[in-house]
Amino acid sequence: MECQKEKFIDLPTVNANIIKEIPWAEEMRNVLEDGLSKTFLYWCQMVLNMGENEEVVKSWVSIFIKTYEETCCELVSDMERVQSNVLLKIEQLLKEFEQLCYTLQISMPVLGDTTQKLSLHQEQQELKKHINEYKKLIEVRRCEQKKLHEKQLELCNMLGKEPKILMDNPLPSPEKLEEFQQHIEKLEAEKYNRLEKFCTVKEELLEIVSELNVEPSSQFEKKVFSSDDSVFLVTDENMKQLDLLHKNLTRQQKNVKEEIVHLRNKIDDYWNLLDIDLKEREDFRQKHIGNSLDVLRALQKEIKRCEELKKANIKVFIDKLRNELKQLWENCHCSHTTRMQFGFFNSDCYNEDLLELHEVEITKWKKYYEENKELLALLEKHAGLWNKMVGLEENATGPNRYNNRGGQLLKEEKERNKLAKQIPQIEEMLYNLADKYKQHQNVSFTTEGISVLDYLSNLHEQRENAKKQKLSARKMQREQTLTPAKSALSLFPSTSHMNLRSGTPQSTTKRKHGTPMTNETKRLKVLSERKPQKGNNTPIPTIKITSISKRLSMERKKRINKIRRLSSKKEASHSNETFTADYGKFQNELSNKDGCRSTIIPSEVSACIPMSSRTLRCRTPTGTLIATPKPSGQKTPTNVRLRPRTPDANNKLSAAKPNIKLIF
Incomplete structure (x- = not known):
């Protein structure tokens, strides 16, 4: 009882205003006050009616008070227990809410209005409400994260990459989730790029395989050339192997092409040496078209067959190779000394070694010709133009240079002017190419054993010497011709x-x-x-010449008869109608003028002049x-x-300038 009394006494004093304007509290207070008052008064009446002594009444009073206190304590204890349970739930909710906020990586919000304090029930309801919202949000995020993880896993399996792990608790922040989304987009873009590259490379590989006529052998190659593209995973390792396969097949294709071209050229050389029938050559070419391995093997077989035939006809081969080597020496402008350096050219020991030596020498000069093709071509062009110029100069100084040749003089003059421009340009190019050759090879480029500079200098020197010799020859001929005239005129007195x-x-x-x-x-x-001479009165003797x-x-x-014959032949080759019309018009004009005609015959002149x-x-x-x-x-x-007659001023024909073309 004392314990209950102490507990009852320890209850805090609460201001009565807390239940003010609360209907249920005021109603309960009124009921309790009225009921306790009635119960207390009715109990007192019964005690008074019984009339017990004071000690008994005190014991009854103690029991009443104790029972009241116990009842009140039980009611308060029950409510305290209920309140404690509510607080415990709120605490649990707060912990759960705090964990949810941590999972979402957000700060814990303040519940309710800051100006009004929430009751435990309201706080509990708010917590439950926020907890439900956060749980839904976490569920949505986890669902999105799961989808992203699955997509990433698929892409990583396709690309052969390690997946990127996202924390499940706490959940990634929106920024982290955005970065993860971008990472997946990059993986997806890389996947499409690899698939596109795979399709392109596969198409090229199919063409190469089709051209080479080979079949896939390894499991990897079978996956690459499979009709189902999904069989091939575009992983890092597979893409490396694909690049390696493409590189190997491309190199193999290139090597096969080069080998086939080399073998075809070699076979052509063998055929030319062996004088193989043209029909047989064409049949072989038509049968082995393309760059496949089968064609390569067939060409190798043909080479082997030709080599066997070559061994049987080695002397004929060597003679043909020597003819080819001579032509190469000519094309490369080799000097006699250079040619003699190949001492096996005149050897009569016909065997495989001699044949191989000739082939090596031919290969050497072919390479030299290809490397200096431009320079050699310019030398050939210069030689042609130079010979042409020398020929034109000889025509310009020839005895028949003034003969009527249908405008040939004008053509030759234009050609000389053209050559005078072209030859210096070509010589300048030759000098530049020769300098480049000397810089690269550290030796001078030679033609017929002399350098380009000396070669061109010799040409110009020979040209000048030829001109001087011609002038000297003319001078000597003129002096020899004038010697008889001098001897005849020496008879005349001075x-x-x-x-x-x-x-x-x-x-x-x-x-x-x-x-x-x-x-x-x-x-x-x-x-x-x-x-x-002045002052000389010596008598003039008569001279008979x-x-x-x-x-x-x-x-x-x-001379006149020869010129007339040539002119008649040339005029006959032209159009007779034009000449007849022009000359007829001219003759009609002259017929209308007395005393005028186109030609005076020497015999008529002598007949008209008195003796x-x-x-x-x-x-x-x-x-x-x-x-x-x-x-x-x-x-x-x-x-x-x-002696020409003095022209008559009144005669228009004699005063006019003649426009007649003489025929001789």
């Missing part, structure tokens, strides 16, 4: 004068325009143009003109130039 009449002396010969003068004609012209005139006349006749006026005029060595009458019965020399 003091004689030929001043028969004043005026410009005329040439003693009539020369066609464009026809070169002979040496004697030039000599006479020089003598006729010499001035007479009939023999010289006759000879010049005969030469002129022959008394037919005199020969010549000039003595002193420069004096003399005239000798022509003896009767003597023919007029055809090479004597007639």
Whole structure:
């Protein structure tokens, strides 16, 4: 009882205002106060009616108070127990809520309104509400994380990579989850890139395998060439093996192609040496087309067969190789010394070793030719242009250079101008290529045993020497031709004068325009143009030059007849209609003018001139003109130039410039 009394007394004093305006509390208080008052008064009435002594009443009072206190204590204890249970639940909820916040990696929020304190029940309800929300959020995140893990695992299995682990508790933060999502996207992109690369490489490999005609042997190759692409996993290891396979097959394809090309060329050489029938060659080519391993084996077999035939005809092969080697030496501009360095060229010990030595030598010069192909080609081009230029120069100084050749002179002049530009350019290129060769090989490039510079210098020197020799030869020929004329004219007195009449002396010969003068004609012209000496009254003797005139006349006749024959042939090759129309028009115009015609025949001229006026005029060595009458019965020399008549001012035909093309 004392314990209950102490507990009852220890109960805290609570302000009555806490139940103010709380209906159920005020109602309960009213019920308890009314019931306790009635119970207490009714109990007191019964005690008083019984009239017991004071001690008995005190014991009854003690029992009543004790029972009341016990009842009150039990009620309070029950409520304390209920409150304790509620607090315990709230504590558990708080722990759970705290764990959920940790799992979600968020800070624990404040429950309720900060201005109003929540009751235990309200706090419990708020906790339950937040716990349910956080549990749903955790479930959603874990579901997303699981999907991402599964996707990552699939991609990693496909790519052969180690998966990235995400913590399940606590769950990754949104930032971490975003990074993980990006990681998966990268894996997916890498997967598609590898699949695309695999498809591309597979297509190339199928072409190579089809060309080589090979079958996959290993399990890996079978997976690669399988019709189901999903069988091949694009892992790191598989992609490395795929690259290695592609590299090996590509190298094998290249080697097979090169080997096939080499064998085909070698077979062609063997066929040429063996004189294999063309039909047999074509049948073999048509039967073995492509670059497969079967073709390679067939070519190797053919090589072996040709080598066996070659052994049986080794002398014939060596002779053909020697002819080929000669041609290579010519193409490479090899000197005699260089050719003699190959001492086996004239060996008569025909065996495999000699054949192999010739093949090695041919291979060596073929390589040399290919390496210096541009330089050798320029040398050949320069030689062709140089010979062409020398030929044009010879034509330009030839005796028939002024003959009518249909505009050939103009063409040759244009060609010379063109060559004068091209040859220096080619020589400059040759100098540059020769310098490059010397820088790379540390030796000078030679043609026929001399350097390019010396070779070109020799060509120019030979050209200049040839020009000088031609000039010297002409000079000697001119001196030899003028020697008879000098001996004939030495008979004339040096003091004689030929001043028969004043005026410009005329040439003693009539020369066609464009026809070169002979040496004697030039000599006479020089003598006729010499001035007479002043103060010399020596009598002028008569000079007979009939023999010289006759000879010049005969030469002129022959030359004119030859030119007329050539001109007639050339004119006959042209269109007769155009020539006839042009000449007919010209003849009609002349027919309308009296006393005019296109050509004067020498015989008609001599018939029109009186015999008394037919005199020969010549000039003595002193420069004096003399005239000798022509003896009767003597023919007029055809090479004597007639004195031209003074043109009549009233005659339009004689005053006009002639536009007629002479036919001789």
